[in-house]
Amino acid sequence: MGSILGDLPSFDPHNFSHFRPSDPSNPSKMTPTTYHPTHSRTVPPPDQVITTEAKNILIRNFYRRAEEKMRPKRAASEFLAQEPGCKQPRASMTTSDTP
């Protein structure tokens, strides 16, 4: 057959009789199917690197609990002072432009 695999023995020599191996001088016109995304909402940031977390789950849990305990609690008076700032008047929400 002249393919790179050579003349290997086969169970039935008539198998693959219609097969023509790809010839480098005559490239195949078929291109493999490719898929393109229709939107770019979920594109990862260009500098994203995915690595394995070095700390195992037990140690991560220890750190997480420690952070929760060490986070200083805000005094009740601080909460009261902030509340008026958090609330938005209703009118401004209906008049804001939709994106």
Added chain:
Amino acid sequence: MFRSSNVAARIFERQIRTPAPGTSVHCARLFYENLVPSHTIYDIECPDHSFRKFTEDGHYLISFSRNNQDLIVYRPRWPSFCCKEENCMHDLPQKAKRFDSFFTELYSVSLASNNELICKDFFLYLGSNHFGVFVTSTAPLHDAPSSGEAVPGIPSIDNITFHLLRLEDGDVLDKKVFHNDFINLSHNMGVFLYDDLLAIVSLRFQTIHILQIRDSGNLVDVRAIGKFCREDDELFLNSNAQYMPVSDQSQLHHSENHVETHAHQNQLYQNSSFLSGIKQRLLSFIFRAVWNQESDDILRVQSLKKKFYFHFQDYVDLIIWKVQFLDRHHLLIKFGSVDGGLLVSRNADQHHAFFAVYNMETTEIVAFYQNSAEELYLFFEMFCDHFHPQSRNSLHMNFISSHSNNIYAFEQLRGIKKKATFTQFVKKMLGSLPFSCQSQSPSPYFDQSLFRYDEKLISAIDRHRQSTDHPIKFITRRQPCTLKFKIKTGPEAGSADGRTKKISSFLFHPFLPLALSIQQTLFSQPSINIHFRK
């Protein structure tokens, strides 16, 4: 996974069916249900050594001479013999029933000299390089004179020597000696090996020595945590000594010479105004945790008085008992009071014990729990396997059954939980922390999902147990739950004297169907049985 329990049918099925992803080891282990050490040679004649254990890769059997001065290493091999007759399916010939059909002696090395003895409960193995760590020590002195930094009440040993050997040929590669110190050596308790890092707890001087075992065979000091946390703390303190009060200066300079100070020998830390580095880290962590619990300043001060200052001296008096690695940077340290330091864990629930997670790189305490803390118990229940950190190199050790990876072990844990009150149960479970390393056998016969056996008589943990005359049964977990093999210790007919106390220990080969059971009584020679697949 297999439809049949017949080994030939299983092999055929294995050809056509791939196991579920990630379970190739578990599927291979199913064949251990078919290949079991069912044949026993009773009371085999063997050299009078105390056999310690098989290395975790199965290449060596470690034993010590009776006088605890020599190390003898054997290589396990399978007996082979030839028969002149055609049909040879009957019993083994007499010449095959010998110890040296199963084990070849490789070499014998004398480790202990003078008045030192090998600690025969201690052995650590570094599988990647075939290195073994052994310890020799002189006898402990219980009424040790207390010197400057030593904790009173802890015995002292003149010389403790750690030997690093290459097990292929018995060459002693390196040694590390500790003088006038005390390290808990029974069953590897005071030492933890993770990868190539060795943590040695010096109870007397309250220091955790971290050593690295290099491929060249050198034991290199990495750091010593206790009095100082960072490598340059001592340099910093010494260079600023000119600004310290005179009494503290003399304390700093005399500390290395272990000169006895005059007065106040009772309270260790009253002598110096500086607490040790690790203690300072601990106290500041507790302070910040109590501080951040409250939001109001007045409540904070009240809370500090109640929870911190009231117990201040108790926290200062805590000593390090035991240490283990959680990964290359984190240590789990158990703290307790001086008198509870050397007690067996059974009595530990009367004493308060604390656990701290310490990061060696940032020298920060990450977490601190009492031994009755529910939160720590929850981590222990869910992530028990992470308390046995496994190095990348050991394959067999990653599949030891625990209640986090095995449903039957978890059912057993739930059974224990129902019997006691929750606080007692938590204290009992956390009493096993920190774990000792290399204390469990990786043999698949101890896999709880393959076999059911009486844990009080035999288990993966290599400790001596009460011996019984009747054999220990191993029954398969899968249907039909049949008895696959029995391990019987002692002579075949049972011992004549039923009243003497007998203890037995078991050495299972990590992957071959081969096990040794050793039964010992107080006065007579131990009797050793070999269990193997005929």
